Amino acid sequence: MELRLKNSVVRSWHPEDVDSLAEHADNPKIWRNVRDAFPHPYTPEDAVEWIQLASRQIPETSFAIAVDGVAVGGIGLILKDDVYRRSAEIGYWLGEAYWGRGIVAEAVRALTEHAFATYDLCRVFAGVFEWNSASMRVLEKAGFTFEARLRKAVTKEGLTVDEVMYAMIRE
Numbered sequence: 001m002e003l004r005l006k007n008s009v010v011r012s013w014h015p016e017d018v019d020s021l022a023e024h025a026d027n028p029k030i031w032r033n034v035r036d037a038f039p040h041p042y043t044p045e046d047a048v049e050w051i052q053l054a055s056r057q058i059p060e061t062s063f064a065i066a067v068d069g070v071a072v073g074g075i076g077l078i079l080k081d082d083v084y085r086r087s088a089e090i091g092y093w094l095g096e097a098y099w100g101r102g103i104v105a106e107a108v109r110a111l112t113e114h115a116f117a118t119y120d121l122c123r124v125f126a127g128v129f130e131w132n133s134a135s136m137r138v139l140e141k142a143g144f145t146f147e148a149r150l151r152k153a154v155t156k157e158g159l160t161v162d163e164v165m166y167a168m169i170r171e
Contacts, residue, residue, distance in 0.1 A: 024095030105141035
């Protein structure tokens with residue numbers, strides 16, 4: 001899959017992305033705002049494992065965010081099932097050197113549109129740790145709407161904090 005955007009490309013992960021993935025993902029500022037399953041430190045071995053896992057997904061739901069041909073971030077969907085089968089969770093991260101350029105908002109908007117066009121979804125949502133106001137702004141710029149503050153819903157770095165939920169709905 002490849003979505004060509006104004007400032008970046010959302011595309012499949014490639015084996016040659018290992019070094020750039022490990023370089024950009026190995027940042028405590030990124031790890032602080034993602035789930036604990038995201039390795040820290042992030043090694044080249046972690047990058048190889050992730051790219052292999054992403055390439056085996058059916059359907060493919062994990063993608064690189066590339067700028068000038070270099071993978072500098074990641075974005076993906078978790079397609080829900082059972083009674084939540086018409087919902088998907090979106091998650092993303094971007095290398096710190098690329099923050100503040102509108103790259104992630106553009107990627108979130110594009111992948112959300114792709115998700116609605118490709119799957120039988122009526123809801124794409126994201127949860128953000130209470131301290132991550134930059135990610136909240138990304139979602140708002142991408143057209144997502146604040147839905148709820150889930151009190152004391154997540155624990156990160158020994159702190160139990162609120163999770164702020166955003167969603168985009170399509171009928």
